[in-house]
Amino acid sequence: MSNFIIGTCGHIDHGKTALIKALNGFEGDTTKEEKERGITIDLSFSNIAKDDKNIAFIDVPGHEKLVKNMIAGAFSFDCVLIVVSAVEGIKPQTVEHLEILNLLGVKNAVLVVTKKDLINESELDKKLIEAEEFITKYDFDLKFSMGVSIYDEACIENLKEKLFSLNASTKIQENFFRYYVDRVFSAKGAGTIVTGTVLGKPIAVNEQIFISDIQKESKIKNLQVHGVDAPMANISNRTAINLSNVDAKNIKRGFVISKKGYLRGFSSIDISFTALKDKLLHHNRHYSVYIGSRKIDAKVLLFNSEDSLSNGFASINSKEDIFSIYDEKLIIRDGNFTVAGGVVLNPVSDPMKKSQKLHLLEALKDKNIPKAYLILLNAHKKGLGLISSAQRFALSHQEALINAKELQNCFVDEKELIIYPISTKEIIYNNIKSIYTKNSYALLSNTSIKLRLKWASEGFIQLVLNELVEEDFLIKDGNLYKNANIKEDFRSSLEQIMLKRLEEENISPTAPYNIYDNLDIDRKMGDEILKSLCSKKQVIRLQHNLFIHSSCLSGLVNDMKNIIKKDGYINIQNFKEKHPLSRKYLITYLDYLDNFSEIKKQENKRVFKGI
Incomplete structure (x- = not known):
């Protein structure tokens, strides 16, 4: 079914709400205040359907003090129904509504001169011509114009047929679902319900959505399109969404509902x-x-x-x-x-100089996306993420890549969706070369280098590693890279380097990953080396991240036993007096003592058995 939204505009008391009621029987002014004052105060929503076409109506207030409510509905119009009284003609609020709709880019328009029963045919023709001429001042595509009376059933039916003949849908599918809340309430037995217009992409029952303003996920329990339960809501559908796990008090008009990860505020x-x-x-x-x-x-x-x-x-x-x-x-x-x-x-705040920003805005106004990329790259020399292109440029990731590939002197990582100025490659090149120059036994993978250069993608790093291999500076060994000038057995040499490092650290060894990073060793390789040293009993593993040289541990155990001989026991206090270590080490070493048959634990102390 095709869907489009027609919104009313016009001065107060020109018959907007009465016309909608004549078209579909919907009474828009339902609140106590609206009935007492006889005016539309807030937005009202209704529809008519025929065959495979559905028209949603948004009726807006015409009072000058309620323009803010009019704007809240106008952003979603596909077509505007300009309502002008045959008696009064164009009035101030008609003008302001037209100005606002023009600024919002609404193009399709229909002119209806109401209350034609109050004037004769020649006067009606004159009013129609005057209104049409006035509307030509604005950038509207006037589809048709006609005079109506809500008491003339034939002309109302004629208006219906003309509306159904329109091809007025203007909303196109975007990269992600968006939805501005225009009403929110709580229904007994259902919970929180919001209403709005579906933008971007359709949504379905049971889908996860994200309320951007409060950074909260929710699940769609139910959907209603024009008061009827529906499994799915399409673009331009006026839709009520029943949300789970959200209190209606926490949601306000204007909140944006979308999918997680697409919109940043x-x-x-x-x-x-x-x-x-x-x-x-x-x-x-x-x-x-x-x-x-x-x-x-x-x-x-x-x-x-x-x-x-x-x-x-x-x-x-x-x-x-x-x-x-x-x-x-x-x-x-x-x-x-x-x-x-x-x-x-x-829509994305960038740290840029004012002159840069001005050039960016000029490019964006001209929809010159490749040029905008180049300007942004000057401010994001360590990579511009294309992942935000849906919000930043209203482009899909594929469209963003096509634009990025038009750029010269850039590296486009298609997998991680990042563009880099090719000049940035020199930073990676110098960084890797420096590691292997300072430490001939460095043995790193692409992943290990990325841990040091978090801004660089693996694809960009690989480009540099390939160049260093071609230059015979590095040799690839599996997924690791080693210095091309070192000919001896790397593994054996690294075991000795690691063993010496642990011996130097004595009884307060640092965590393995810190050692690997300091020695420029890939983490996976580092784990294998430690595993080998442990199997040879040269290194003892006491905890997940605590490895100690076996001779250092043996010396410490002797010290601990001597403390027991001297004081009759060992606990954290007298142990720390001799070895001022952190509590983490003290507790671990005291626990290790429990492995010896001559030691027993008494409450928080260790003593020799039989004493």
């Missing part, structure tokens, strides 16, 4: 903006920023001016994290006045 994002006619956006001023169904109080910092601009680039700085994606639209308001519309260019 940042307190600063960068945008391009265009102000409305006769309006300016001021530098270093606080505004209300509307993105999706969320309102954020933020400071706006202009890039090109310390005063004000009608268009340009700006940073949105907030005290709360913003979970946005590339090319997402937003609205900037000052109190009750709409000032500008923006497009998210950089």
Whole structure:
């Protein structure tokens, strides 16, 4: 079934809610306050379906003080139903709604002049022409226009048929599921339920989702699409999600639900903006920023001016994290006045110089992704991860790789999804060469080197290792690399080096991994060497990470027995007086004494048997 969303716009009392009721029987103004005041206060949601087509309606309030609620629904419109009263014509809130929708990039539009029963046919034709001419000031694709009366069943049916004939779906499948919460409540027997519009990708019952704003995972217990249980919800479906293991009190309108690992939140994002006619956006001023169904109080910092601009680039700085994606639209308001519309260019906060950032924003505005990569690489010389491309550029990983491969003088690790400037290879090259120059008996694998150069991918490290082998500086031995100038048996030499190291460390040996790193030995090889030394009884293993030279241990045992002879016992206190070691060592060595037949344990002391 195809789905698209039609949202209303227009001045208060021009008949938006009544028109929706005439189309599908849905009463939008249901709250006590709405009924008392006779106006729509919050968003209402309904639908009509025919054959394989479903149209969801979002009815928005027309009062000037409720524009924030209008914006919360408008971001998901595929088409706008512009409602103009035949009696009053275009009014201020009609204008502001049109301006906001234009800034949000809504293109498809339908014009309906309501209350046609209150004027004659010639006046209706005149009102239609006036409204159409006014709408041409904006960047809408007007599909059709007509006059209606909610009391004329034939014209309502005609409007329905025209709406069903539209091909108005504008949302495309993205790289991951996104969903802005516009309502949240708790239902008896069900628990927490949120409503919103499915964006990006479909979702299904039992899927794991992630509530970004509170960093919490949840499972979808149930889905309802327009009040009917459904196993799956598709893009543009108005959908209620029944969440497990989440308290409704912890979720608010504007929260973003997605899949874990796709969205990161940042307190600063960068945008391009265009102000409305006769309006300016001021530098270093606080505004209300509307993105999706969320309102954020933020400071706006202009890039090109310390005063004000009608268009340009700006940073949105907030005290709360913003979970946005590339090319997402937003609205900037000052109190009750709409000032500008923006497009998210950089949803990921990068440590960059202002001049670099400006070049990046220019490239992103032009959708020149390869150029954006190059600029980012200047700020991320130790690798730019493509894993974030879904959020940063609205690209799949495959699309991100295609763009990355257009770059020159770069290394693209397709497996780990990272781009490196090829000049960075020199850092890896010098680092490896330094290890093997300082320690001729170094024996490392690719993995061991990555532990030292955490920013470098194994693919990039391998490129350097292959070059060093070609230069006859290194020799590959299995998955290990050794100095090409050393001809003797490496294993035998390393055993002696390891044994000597443990002998020097005496009774306070360091953990094996620290020894391996210090001696530039691969960890797996190091484990094998220690295992061999233990089998030869040259080294004794006392704990998982405590190995001691056998002669050092023998000397210590003699000291411990002498303490018992002198004091009649040994415990932590008198043992530490002779050997001021950490408690870890003291307890381990006292426990080792229990292996000797002449020693027995009495509470926290060791003594000789028969004494």
